[in-house]
Amino acid sequence: MSQVVLLSSGKREQTKLANRRAILDAAREVFAELGHESATVRDIIRRTGLASGTFYNYFRSLDEVFEALADDGAARFRPILRACWEASNSFEGYLRAAIQAYFDFMADEHEAWQSHRPAGEKHPHMRVQTPEMERVFEEVRDAFLQAMEHDAAPRVDADYLAAACIAMAREVGDKMLERRPIDTAAAADFAVKLIMGGIPALPRLST
Amino acid sequence: MSQVVLLSSGKREQTKLANRRAILDAAREVFAELGHESATVRDIIRRTGLASGTFYNYFRSLDEVFEALADDGAARFRPILRACWEASNSFEGYLRAAIQAYFDFMADEHEAWQSHRPAGEKHPHMRVQTPEMERVFEEVRDAFLQAMEHDAAPRVDADYLAAACIAMAREVGDKMLERRPIDTAAAADFAVKLIMGGIPALPRLST
Amino acid sequence: MSQVVLLSSGKREQTKLANRRAILDAAREVFAELGHESATVRDIIRRTGLASGTFYNYFRSLDEVFEALADDGAARFRPILRACWEASNSFEGYLRAAIQAYFDFMADEHEAWQSHRPAGEKHPHMRVQTPEMERVFEEVRDAFLQAMEHDAAPRVDADYLAAACIAMAREVGDKMLERRPIDTAAAADFAVKLIMGGIPALPRLST
Amino acid sequence: MSQVVLLSSGKREQTKLANRRAILDAAREVFAELGHESATVRDIIRRTGLASGTFYNYFRSLDEVFEALADDGAARFRPILRACWEASNSFEGYLRAAIQAYFDFMADEHEAWQSHRPAGEKHPHMRVQTPEMERVFEEVRDAFLQAMEHDAAPRVDADYLAAACIAMAREVGDKMLERRPIDTAAAADFAVKLIMGGIPALPRLST
DNA sequence: AATGAATGAGAATTCATTCAT
DNA sequence: AATGAATGAATTCTCATTCAT
Numbered sequence: 050m051s052q053v054v055l056l057s058s059g060k061r062e063q064t065k066l067a068n069r070r071a072i073l074d075a076a077r078e079v080f081a082e083l084g085h086e087s088a089t090v091r092d093i094i095r096r097t098g099l100a101s102g103t104f105y106n107y108f109r110s111l112d113e114v115f116e117a118l119a120d121d122g123a124a125r126f127r128p129i130l131r132a133c134w135e136a137s138n139s140f141e142g143y144l145r146a147a148i149q150a151y152f153d154f155m156a157d158e159h160e161a162w163q164s165h166r167p168a169g170e171k172h173p174h175m176r177v178q179t180p181e182m183e184r185v186f187e188e189v190r191d192a193f194l195q196a197m198e199h200d201a202a203p204r205v206d207a208d209y210l211a212a213a214c215i216a217m218a219r220e221v222g223d224k225m226l227e228r229r230p231i232d233t234a235a236a237a238d239f240a241v242k243l244i245m246g247g248i249p250a251l252p253r254l255s256t
Numbered sequence: 257m258s259q260v261v262l263l264s265s266g267k268r269e270q271t272k273l274a275n276r277r278a279i280l281d282a283a284r285e286v287f288a289e290l291g292h293e294s295a296t297v298r299d300i301i302r303r304t305g306l307a308s309g310t311f312y313n314y315f316r317s318l319d320e321v322f323e324a325l326a327d328d329g330a331a332r333f334r335p336i337l338r339a340c341w342e343a344s345n346s347f348e349g350y351l352r353a354a355i356q357a358y359f360d361f362m363a364d365e366h367e368a369w370q371s372h373r374p375a376g377e378k379h380p381h382m383r384v385q386t387p388e389m390e391r392v393f394e395e396v397r398d399a400f401l402q403a404m405e406h407d408a409a410p411r412v413d414a415d416y417l418a419a420a421c422i423a424m425a426r427e428v429g430d431k432m433l434e435r436r437p438i439d440t441a442a443a444a445d446f447a448v449k450l451i452m453g454g455i456p457a458l459p460r461l462s463t
Numbered sequence: 464m465s466q467v468v469l470l471s472s473g474k475r476e477q478t479k480l481a482n483r484r485a486i487l488d489a490a491r492e493v494f495a496e497l498g499h500e501s502a503t504v505r506d507i508i509r510r511t512g513l514a515s516g517t518f519y520n521y522f523r524s525l526d527e528v529f530e531a532l533a534d535d536g537a538a539r540f541r542p543i544l545r546a547c548w549e550a551s552n553s554f555e556g557y558l559r560a561a562i563q564a565y566f567d568f569m570a571d572e573h574e575a576w577q578s579h580r581p582a583g584e585k586h587p588h589m590r591v592q593t594p595e596m597e598r599v600f601e602e603v604r605d606a607f608l609q610a611m612e613h614d615a616a617p618r619v620d621a622d623y624l625a626a627a628c629i630a631m632a633r634e635v636g637d638k639m640l641e642r643r644p645i646d647t648a649a650a651a652d653f654a655v656k657l658i659m660g661g662i663p664a665l666p667r668l669s670t
Numbered sequence: 671m672s673q674v675v676l677l678s679s680g681k682r683e684q685t686k687l688a689n690r691r692a693i694l695d696a697a698r699e700v701f702a703e704l705g706h707e708s709a710t711v712r713d714i715i716r717r718t719g720l721a722s723g724t725f726y727n728y729f730r731s732l733d734e735v736f737e738a739l740a741d742d743g744a745a746r747f748r749p750i751l752r753a754c755w756e757a758s759n760s761f762e763g764y765l766r767a768a769i770q771a772y773f774d775f776m777a778d779e780h781e782a783w784q785s786h787r788p789a790g791e792k793h794p795h796m797r798v799q800t801p802e803m804e805r806v807f808e809e810v811r812d813a814f815l816q817a818m819e820h821d822a823a824p825r826v827d828a829d830y831l832a833a834a835c836i837a838m839a840r841e842v843g844d845k846m847l848e849r850r851p852i853d854t855a856a857a858a859d860f861a862v863k864l865i866m867g868g869i870p871a872l873p874r875l876s877t
Numbered sequence: 878a879a880t881g882a883a884t885g886a887g888a889a890t891t892c893a894t895t896c897a898t
Numbered sequence: 899a900a901t902g903a904a905t906g907a908a909t910t911c912t913c914a915t916t917c918a919t
């Protein structure tokens with residue numbers, strides 16, 4: 050009797066992974082609909098069809114899901130960002146690729162979120178500074194720093210620049226999502242041109 | 257003998273206003289120290305010296321204070337923004353004045369918040385889109401539109417531009433607050449140059 | 464200068480009486496709509512347009528209004544009942560007059576209550592044994608006792624009989640109010656005949 | 671070996687039922703002792719030894735327990751009433767059996783209530799018209815209607831008659847409970863004779 | 878006498894977490 | 899590993915009553 054054994058693919062393990070994912074997905078929806086303050090474990094678990102106790106087989110607390118979720122977002126976007134870096138051969142190329150990728154990512158996520166949200170229910174627009182964001186920030190800043198070292202970009206305040214770029218991308222991205230049709234290319238073009246145009250005008254670092 | 261009579265200035269009205277302000281101030285402190293998730297009505301009311309029930313004479317819930325607080329900041333900044341507009345005679349002048357004013361405002365508020373915060377505690381990074389904030393956005397966008405009409409600026413997507421500028425200002429401003437000494441002039445210079453440099457490169461509107 | 468001075472009719476006194484009545488009326492409405500458990504002083508005072516503190520110039524507590532209200536009902540019905548007694552020259556005459564009067568009273572009150580009640584809002588049907596009811600009970604029982612002493616009625620258990628008559632009147636009265644048109648005469652006829660027919664069949668007291 | 675298997679009889683289900691009953695029983699006691707106005711969820715739950723939150727696993731609010739309680743009484747009496755109907759072979763037989771059964775039921779319940787009540791405390795005189803009570807009313811009225819169809823009783827207003835009988839039974843029953851010794855047979859005799867004697871005198875329906 | 882904001886005890890209710898099944 | 903009822907500390911919120919104006 051032959052038996053194929055894949056890594057972590059017993060029935061048990063499959064269920065475990067599926068449950069973990071089910072909880073994460075439900076949590077994302079709930080956080081989106083209710084905001085982080087009012088979301089409860091029960092709200093989340095109710096959507097999964099699992100029992101409340103089961104939640105604790107996968108996460109130690111609500112906060113842990115929240116962090117896992119943030120990491121989840123990071124885990125999905127950061128490789129993309131990394132790929133942009135590796136695939137590009139110029140500073141502008143990187144910036145354009147990264148912003149375009151981010152806007153596409155937003156549009157995708159947006160649709161995923163929308164699907165389960167009762168129409169008209171718009172929770173107040175809130176943002177939390179997650180670990181995910183922090184790491185994305187660092188990655189972007191480091192990309193800038195490296196570009197500067199290789200003289201691919203003028204030596205400016207990379208910290209401010211990264212903050213400015215990310216903030217801009219987020220906010221322009223939000224506006225983009227409100228328009229129909231959603232045009233990520235046009236939004237990316239806008240953002241890239243604003244940044245690339247502005248950089249040469251920035252004050253140079255004395256060092 | 258002349259006597260100045262203010263509108264609604266009986267002793268009762270004064271107390272009411274003072275109490276409302278006391279609650280708002282206490283709430284600002286508590287939110288800063290504890291974060292929004294763990295702040296409770298009791299935490300807030302305890303600081304005011306008022307009775308717990310009194311809270312509900314002024315706000316229907318914690319969320320309502322929170323919104324009022326966010327609105328309050330925007331409401332206090334709007335007149336400043338307006339003054340910048342009226343005092344400036346060029347597009348760049350307006351932009352510079354507005355951003356400088358905003359950074360100064362942030363620095364001031366920041367100190368006010370800091371005063372009671374145990375060191376090392378980062379204030380929570382959360383944002384609500386309140387009506388008053390919406391109006392700030394509109395004011396900025398309209399300033400851009402008017403500049404464009406008078407050929408003081410190229411005709412670009414004012415909505416995206418306003419969003420980008422505000423986002424950038426917020427985020428660069430946050431970074432600025434983390435540095436010592438706090439240098440609002442340098443931060444403003446950075447932001448203004450990035451924006452003013454970038455605008456000419458933006459895609460023009462076909463109209 | 465002539466000045467007519469009526470008993471208790473200065474402007475002050477008129478207002479006082481009017482306020483007291485306003486509170487009682489509002490209370491009757493509120494008790495009817497909300498039931499006694501959930502009715503609050505604020506509910507009552509809100510309808511009067513008076514300030515909450517004013518309530519305490521007229522009543523020491525919610526319970527006091529409630530009792531006053533019960534007494535109010537008694538104060539209005541008991542004279543009628545008494546008049547029935549005095550006007551009647553036979554036992555049956557008294558019973559018929561009393562029941563007819565009670566049904567008329569119910570119909571009147573009913574309309575008064577209805578006018579202010581939001582349609583469809585039917586609080587669960589509840590009854591409280593008020594002092595009013597107790598006194599009415601005693602009056603009815605005493606009328607029976609007196610009739611028995613004068614051999615106008617057979618000697619039966621007056622306590623049970625009074626209870627039975629009042630209960631029947633209440634319940635048949637309720638049913639009557641649900642029918643259209645409201646026919647107090649028919650209902651009274653029914654009740655009187657049932658009682659008068661039943662009395663001769665009752666077990667006689669051995670005394 | 672035969673084994674009786676009850677529906678839903680895991681240990682869990684048993685506990686749930688036991689808890690529900692424990693809460694209802696405690697509620698009955700508390701309502702009796704404190705009256706409905708002052709009874710609180712905590713008063714009830716304290717007696718059960720359960721945790722306060724557990725209350726809400728079974729009932730959404732105090733009112734819901736109250737209704738459940740009222741309904742419960744009617745629900746337990748209905749089968750008895752039904753049995754009276756089936757066991758009787760005359761109209762009077764049914765009426766007598768039903769009233770006797772009701773008075774016995776009251777006496778039993780009464781003792782159950784009394785057991786924990788401090789002497790002198792009168793149980794609050796309140797009545798709610800619950801769905802189950804409504805059904806009791808309908809059952810009685812239908813019994814009357816059927817008797818009339820079979821010429822076992824004169825054709826009178828069955829709606830009024832049922833209302834009158836139930837009201838009388840309730841009130842005479844209450845008086846009965848106040849006397850010592852409690853004599854259900856005498857009370858039933860009184861009620862039955864009053865009703866049976868009165869019926870022939872009632873106005874006939876024209877139909 | 879009227880006002881209505883303040884009071885604060887105490888009631889209702891929620892919810893993360895545990896644990897017996 | 900899943901279940902889901904029980905737990906009870908913590909929180910929100912209500913409301914009769916007081917009292918300075």
